[in-house]
Amino acid sequence: MNLTIEQIQDFKGKYPRQIWSLFFSEMWERFCFYGMRGMLVFFMISELKFGDEQANLQYGATQAFVYAFTFVGGLFADKILGFRKSLFWGGLMMIIGSLILAFEPHQFFFLGIAFTVVGTGFFKPNISTMVGKLYKSDDSRRDAGFSLFYAGINLGALLGGYLCIAIGKGEMLSSVIPENKRWNVAFGLAAIVMVISLINFVFTQRRMGPIGLAPQKILADGTKIALEKWKEYGVYLLSLAFVPLIMVMVAVPQYTDYFMWTVGPLTLIYLFYEMSKVNSSERKKLWAALVFIVFSILFWGIYEQSGGSLSIFAAKNLNKDLLGLDPNGVNNSGGAFFIIFLAPLFGLLWIWLSKRKLEPNTIIKFGLGFIFLGLGFYVLYATRFFADLQGVTSLNIFTIALLVITFGELCLSPIGLSIMTKLSTEKLQGMMMGLWFLASAYGQYVAGIIGAGMATAKEGSSNVDALIAYTEGYKQLGIYALIAGLLLIVISPLIKKLMQEVR
Numbered sequence: 001m002n003l004t005i006e007q008i009q010d011f012k013g014k015y016p017r018q019i020w021s022l023f024f025s026e027m028w029e030r031f032c033f034y035g036m037r038g039m040l041v042f043f044m045i046s047e048l049k050f051g052d053e054q055a056n057l058q059y060g061a062t063q064a065f066v067y068a069f070t071f072v073g074g075l076f077a078d079k080i081l082g083f084r085k086s087l088f089w090g091g092l093m094m095i096i097g098s099l100i101l102a103f104e105p106h107q108f109f110f111l112g113i114a115f116t117v118v119g120t121g122f123f124k125p126n127i128s129t130m131v132g133k134l135y136k137s138d139d140s141r142r143d144a145g146f147s148l149f150y151a152g153i154n155l156g157a158l159l160g161g162y163l164c165i166a167i168g169k170g171e172m173l174s175s176v177i178p179e180n181k182r183w184n185v186a187f188g189l190a191a192i193v194m195v196i197s198l199i200n201f202v203f204t205q206r207r208m209g210p211i212g213l214a215p216q217k218i219l220a221d222g223t224k225i226a227l228e229k230w231k232e233y234g235v236y237l238l239s240l241a242f243v244p245l246i247m248v249m250v251a252v253p254q255y256t257d258y259f260m261w262t263v264g265p266l267t268l269i270y271l272f273y274e275m276s277k278v279n280s281s282e283r284k285k286l287w288a289a290l291v292f293i294v295f296s297i298l299f300w301g302i303y304e305q306s307g308g309s310l311s312i313f314a315a316k317n318l319n320k321d322l323l324g325l326d327p328n329g330v331n332n333s334g335g336a337f338f339i340i341f342l343a344p345l346f347g348l349l350w351i352w353l354s355k356r357k358l359e360p361n362t363i364i365k366f367g368l369g370f371i372f373l374g375l376g377f378y379v380l381y382a383t384r385f386f387a388d389l390q391g392v393t394s395l396n397i398f399t400i401a402l403l404v405i406t407f408g409e410l411c412l413s414p415i416g417l418s419i420m421t422k423l424s425t426e427k428l429q430g431m432m433m434g435l436w437f438l439a440s441a442y443g444q445y446v447a448g449i450i451g452a453g454m455a456t457a458k459e460g461s462s463n464v465d466a467l468i469a470y471t472e473g474y475k476q477l478g479i480y481a482l483i484a485g486l487l488l489i490v491i492s493p494l495i496k497k498l499m500q501e502v503r
């Protein structure tokens, strides 16, 4: 079944067949990732006896490193491994990481986490790039494909995010799992699903034709030969060498600051170096990609309040007027829940609009993403008008805000993945996808700073004061998002020029 790239890309219907295999591999990977992520803070506090602040800082550090390593993973995929091997290697490291945690979660906690961090860096950007490869450059069905893929991401996130912590805490299966083995089973589950992800990928490979194979060296006479083997092994060794480094970096939160302040400028310098080697048309497209990347930092900075200040807000200021559900549960998983249903619909909407020549281009979609985000934060602000005298307000209204924010996410996040694959040159696909996720690392970082700023505002105060302080903060963030959205729409002619024929 050796398909050519044309046979793959000339597909009939709405989605290429291969997308389903990538969908499932990524779904299980996200199950593992969000499963682990969901357990981190709780495990550090309840089992490792860390203080709240330390646990939160170390959680933030792992999040920053995880997304920062996507740049490394993408870069090595472009230069040496190709997407398939990178993905496989990343998956393997994630399995090792979760197995370490499954067997010795207390003793080797940071070792396990460090393996997972590097592994995710190799897996996450490269599977996304492979989705883009299923499409011809001018295929208008690409955004729909990424929206579907995004539904898979969130299905995994929802299942993993719910099941792992529930097992760890003993809320699920506690009658069959001995109490002292709960965390082992929970981390073990992450390992098992990651094995499923990789097995699924191995079977997928056969239908991927030449997509994701390792880059080759072109000799002076034009013949292509495989790269030297030592380079491949060198990457494996180097990534293993990163493991102890990350363990040290995660342990001292201050290092994360240094890291964030150095890595951003360095990657930009490297990007500019790569940009100097391409032709002017390609360079313009990379500039456009950079604009999207920079805007995405602001988007995630606001959006990621969900993990920080919004979880405190949910715990303190929300009632249970939505079917009696727990407000923190809704805050953690409501977004993913909406996306699973809405993402495929958004995809079909893009295809429907494109057939009628009405599909907004990427810049406008990004602009809409910010506008929905801003409106969503306005609804968060508005929760204060539904509060009782104790400062407790409606979970229903909060959920409406989540829904509006999710509309924004769907206009920006899958579309961002898609536009990276459109604007990158052939040889920089992995790196640019890595850069897209690196921006998420900065987004998380910014989110933490914003959240901390809002938290100081309410120190030692009552629920009512907290409500006022937080909702005031959300109003501000809403305004920033709206301004960013309008700014994008205003500068859209300029970005369009940079993007040339790409829409």
Ligand code: GLN
Residues within 6 Å of the ligand: 030, 153, 300, 413, 437, 440
């Ligand atoms: N939630 C999405 C995912 O896990 C997007 C993450 C991001 O880009 N920050 O893939």
